Amino acid sequence: MIYWKDDYKLGINIIDEQHKKLFQIAADIYDLLKNNLYIDKYNRVVALLSELRDYTIFHFQTEEAYQQEIGYKKYLSHKVEHDDFVNKINNIDLNSIDENQDLYILELLEFVVKWIGEHILERDKQIVAG
Numbered sequence: 001m002i003y004w005k006d007d008y009k010l011g012i013n014i015i016d017e018q019h020k021k022l023f024q025i026a027a028d029i030y031d032l033l034k035n036n037l038y039i040d041k042y043n044r045v046v047a048l049l050s051e052l053r054d055y056t057i058f059h060f061q062t063e064e065a066y067q068q069e070i071g072y073k074k075y076l077s078h079k080v081e082h083d084d085f086v087n088k089i090n091n092i093d094l095n096s097i098d099e100n101q102d103l104y105i106l107e108l109l110e111f112v113v114k115w116i117g118e119h120i121l122e123r124d125k126q127i128v129a130g
Contacts, residue, residue: 002023002117004023007121008023010127010128011128015059015124018063021059022055022059025051026109026113029108029109032044033106041105045101052112053089060079060082063078063082063124070127081119085119
């Protein structure tokens with residue numbers, strides 16, 4: 001599982017706080033995967049996907065506004081990565097969730113954790129590096 005650590009810190013408070021929230025959503029997905037009390041996790045998966053989509057859109061708007069404010073040269077390519085992430089979430093086939101819920105949750109978790117971690121460390125760090 002992925003947890004917030006100082007390696008992810010950009011030093012831009014609002015963005016760092018929003019990144020922490022993304023880590024919390026990933027932790028919620030992990031908790032759902034490990035929860036054996038739910039027989040049917042479909043509604044909870046859909047709710048987490050909705051939360052993830054809505055929060056990432058909100059976060060990406062904040063991050064992109066900051067990039068424009070400082071005249072970040074790689075703004076457009078960064079925005080494309082953000083748009084691709086949102087499109088992937090928007091194009092999830094909700095019917096496929098029901099077929100094997102735990103497998104689907106695991107795949108979702110792996111995607112989210114990999115994307116968040118790599119994006120922050122490889123792309124967002126470039127914002128503050130200049």
